[in-house]
Amino acid sequence: MSHWAKSCKNSGKSLGGIWLAWKDYPYHGGRESAYGACIYIRTVADGGAVDVHLLTSKSRVAPLENLKKKKQSIPRLELSSALLLAHVYERVMNNIRINAKAYFWTDSMIVKCWLQSPPSRWKEFVANHVSEIQHITKNGTWNHIAGIDNPADIISRGMTPAQLQCQSHWFRGPNWTFHERVHWPISQHIHEEEIESSVEEKETVVLQAALPSEVFSLRSSMVDLTRLVALIRRFRFNAQVVNRNCRKLGTISSEELDDAVRSLVRLSQEECYPQELIDVARVHHVRSSSRIASLNPRLREGILCVGGRLRHASVSVDRKHPFIVDHRHPLAIVIARYYHQKLFHARQQLTISTMRERFWPTSVRNLVRKVIHSCVACFRTKPKVHEQLMADLPPERVTPCAPFQRVEVDYCGPLYVIYPHRKRQPVKCFVAIYVCLVTKAVHLELVADLTTQAFLASLKRFAARRGKPDLIMCDNAKNFVGAKRELDELCSLFLNQQFRDIVEQETASEDIQFQFIPARSPNFGGLWESAVKSFKAHNRFPQSDLRRDVDPWQKIQHNTQELWKKWTRQYLSELQSRTKWTQQKDNVAVGTMVVLKEENLPPLKWLLGRVTKVHHGPDGNIRVVDVGTTNGNYTRGISKICILPIRDNSNLSSEETAEAGRPPHTTGVHQDANRNHRRPWGLRFRIFIEDNSACSKYPIRKKQFQSSSKIIQPAK
Structure with a gap:
């Protein structure tokens, strides 16, 4: 078809329009047998000569009669052939790709009436067909012709090859298609009262809902x-x-x-x-x-x-x-x-x-x-914390690299060490746990105290033993807040801004990237939290002396290759499943009223706050927010906030949906009905009283209000 369109342009012909005709309810042997559609191309040369040719046609066998079901009516068969015509037209336009006017012709007044009305007016079968036909043929016009001028009637009634040779209007279309458009048949105005189109009209029941007073x-x-x-x-x-x-x-x-x-x-x-x-x-x-x-x-x-x-x-x-x-x-x-x-x-x-x-x-x-x-x-x-779909693993977890090239660090302790000298008191110390983000390998370093110099010293010893890492992730250490005095020292160490500045400066000079996770969000560092748990459980039992055997170089290389093969084939696939947070939740909107969860306080003493800023993840979901409270601003993971079930949060959610197009947090609950129906103070309202002996209205300086006497009439 595309080659034919190019030849028309090369020969100086212009595609004046596409003419289409169809016929659907023939009678063969006393019953409906088939229906079909055909498409013609009408071209106009530069000199004004008009040429019309058959382009394609399509036929379908009518559905067989089913004694258990209702017989298919003739108007529905006509509508089915109209849908067939629309599908053929769509395939033709996808292949030719020309800008030409389309004219659709039918000899059924009922179908033409259906196509000129909205689909919602008709029953399900007619509505679905009409909707699809209107969508496909939106660039064309539907017209009515007499059945004798419809060449698609040959498709439905059938004809032998010898008879078909004498049917010139099948190959060239009706004679009036060679004339100007002003001489084409004019569609008559449809009066719905004269046809049976209302048979398929859907019954509509209108109910008037009374609003509450x-x-x-x-x-x-x-x-x-x-x-x-x-x-x-x-x-x-x-x-x-x-x-x-x-x-x-x-x-x-x-x-x-x-x-x-x-x-x-x-x-x-x-x-x-x-x-x-x-x-x-x-x-x-x-x-x-x-x-x-x-x-x-x-x-x-x-x-x-x-x-x-x-x-x-x-x-x-x-x-x-x-x-x-x-x-x-x-x-x-x-x-x-x-x-x-x-x-x-x-x-x-x-x-x-x-x-x-x-x-x-x-x-x-x-x-x-x-x-x-x-x-x-x-x-x-009894608050309920907010949840979100578990995030995808970051590239640091799923990209192969050398062991301890990307690590996470956390403190564990305190522990007490007794030196071999006589009558020495136990000395308090801590353990810095370095976990490889890729292989989950664990490196332990003993730290004398919680000073910045002691941590940097452990970091240097780690780099000297395992190599300099490219990325170090650290807990914000607010999860160490507890009743014990020793854990308060851990908290103050990691919360100290001077400590963070010194560590970041020291690591930046060595081309080491240092990152901190949100405060009180251990789920952001589940890998090192698991290592701390394993270390505590392992430290309860006496340790045996570990002896290492020196393997040849070739064996070490072979074991290394086998390790990475198993890591790629077995371990990496095990990270696919989500053990919890498996459902997509609504995101938190800015301005949402929340309660900050505190592990060591009763729920009624948790701080109230409002979300001031949200942090979108790579997948567009929000898992970290900034909350403003009376004590200041805090950055928290959504697992540490509880969204209050109030109507203000629902209103913020609706605005967030309209602006961002994302599913915000919606609670679907009701709150103080007076908040949304509050009117300006100082307005005057009037109460109308059905009493001929008294004044008809009395102003009162209250909120605007108007009511009938049914409310204020005493019970009889």
């Missing part, structure tokens, strides 16, 4: 919300002219608070169970399909209550017939949080049993579980 977002505490509604109800009562001589003053009474609670429950039920309220008021029971049919609800003071089976129990009326509250309504979360905090952050079962003495939320276990998981106080008593 704004009064539930004004306060997040049950006590504050109840007092606010009680004040609103008192204001309405005092504003009426008939109550001028009996106004309610002073503190809010318990009766007013109870009426406020009933008003809130009644409003929530009108939003969640409108049909149930009507059914119980009329026929004294709800429909069997209702979500609360198993509770046998009944009306008490205009409120749906649990009918239950405790009518003869010697308990209060509220416990016999508690108020029904939908667990998806904001009031249910406020009630569950109130009882959880009232019982001093009780667990699930105690919170449920206490709450059911007056309220009966649906799906109560899921509701209480969500409230407990979103409680910051409960989270701080």
Whole structure:
């Protein structure tokens, strides 16, 4: 095809357009047999001569009839042939690669109607076919022609070779394709009422969701919300002219608070169970399909209550017939949080049993579980550290090199050494453990004290024995903080900035790169931590005298080669698997509120902080963050921070996703509902009262609020 396109350009012809036709629902022997599609190329020479030739065609056998399944309809077969045409057109365009206008022709008005409508309007089969056809043929136009002018009809009906020789319109297309485009058939306007395209139309059910009233977002505490509604109800009562001589003053009474609670429950039920309220008021029971049919609800003071089976129990009326509250309504979360905090952050079962003495939320276990998981106080008593997918091994671990060319160093101790002199006191010392990053070989050096000079002396002895290393990685030593006085000395040594500067200057002069891992992150140096553990276990038993045999040079070289072969074939492959942290987690976002984990402090005394900076790894994941606290800034690994389950962290996560396109940390929990619904202070709000004898509105200097009289109307 590409050679044909080049020949057209060389002969002075211009590709005026691609003309396509198809036919799909022939009748052969009284049933549908096949469908097909064909493609024609129309070229226009410089002199205006038009030439049309058949380029390619494709046919398919119609699906066989299945007695168990529904018979394939003719419009669906027509749509299948349209999809076949689109696939053939796509293959042609990938081979020719020309910029030509495409015209698609069909003799089916139903298919043309389907293709002119959005795919979501139709059922699954039609929607999938229409979507793919529209995507492939987006640069062309679909038109309608009569069946007698459709050359693809020959594909579906079949024809002998002798008959095909006389069919000029099969090889050259219809006669009107040689004329100007203004003389081509004009597609008629489609009236959907006149065709049967609606057979495949998907039934759409529109449900109008009622949003909760704004009064539930004004306060997040049950006590504050109840007092606010009680004040609103008192204001309405005092504003009426008939109550001028009996106004309610002073503190809010318990009766007013109870009426406020009933008003809130009644409003929530009108939003969640409108049909149930009507059914119980009329026929004294709800429909069997209702979500609360198993509770046998009944009306008490205009409120749906649990009918239950405790009518003869010697308990209060509220416990016999508690108020029904939908667990998806904001009031249910406020009630569950109130009882959880009232019982001093009780667990699930105690919170449920206490709450059911007056309220009966649906799906109560899921509701209480969500409230407990979103409680910051409960989270701080049992925090969970953040995790991330275990990082890939750095190049220093997987690239072969000479032993001890790249090492990690750590201190172990203290130990006590007794010199052979008589009556000498034990002397405290330490052991510097050098671990090869490639071969895991271990070199031990005895260090007299924790001074900088003693460490540099051990480093020089190590270099003299094993050779000068190119890279040295060191622990930040904050993990040595403990109760013992000796470990405090280790901590102060590695935290001393002067020590770090001297070590880095000394090693830089020898072309040695010195690196420190994040503080209190032993998982960044698991190799040397494992060596320290092995040394401590090995040091418990008496050591035997080790004798070395001097092997010939050839044997040493052979053993060295065998060692590196086994290292490449066996050891390197064992590093593939991740023993933990096997799942990809959401990254921490800047501004996230966290708790810094301290090994030797109770969780409630851990510092609160906010992430000020994140450090991306080579794979884009964040495993080290900078946290700002009241005591200063700290650099910590994510295994030492606990992300608080508050809504601010979720909002930061959404912004991080929109900006960076990476999966941030999301907790999916709920916090103080008042924080996101807080309005500017000082705005005035008006309460509209349905009372002809009083003024229609009264301004109050509070937050902006507007509500119907259903909330503040007293119970009848």
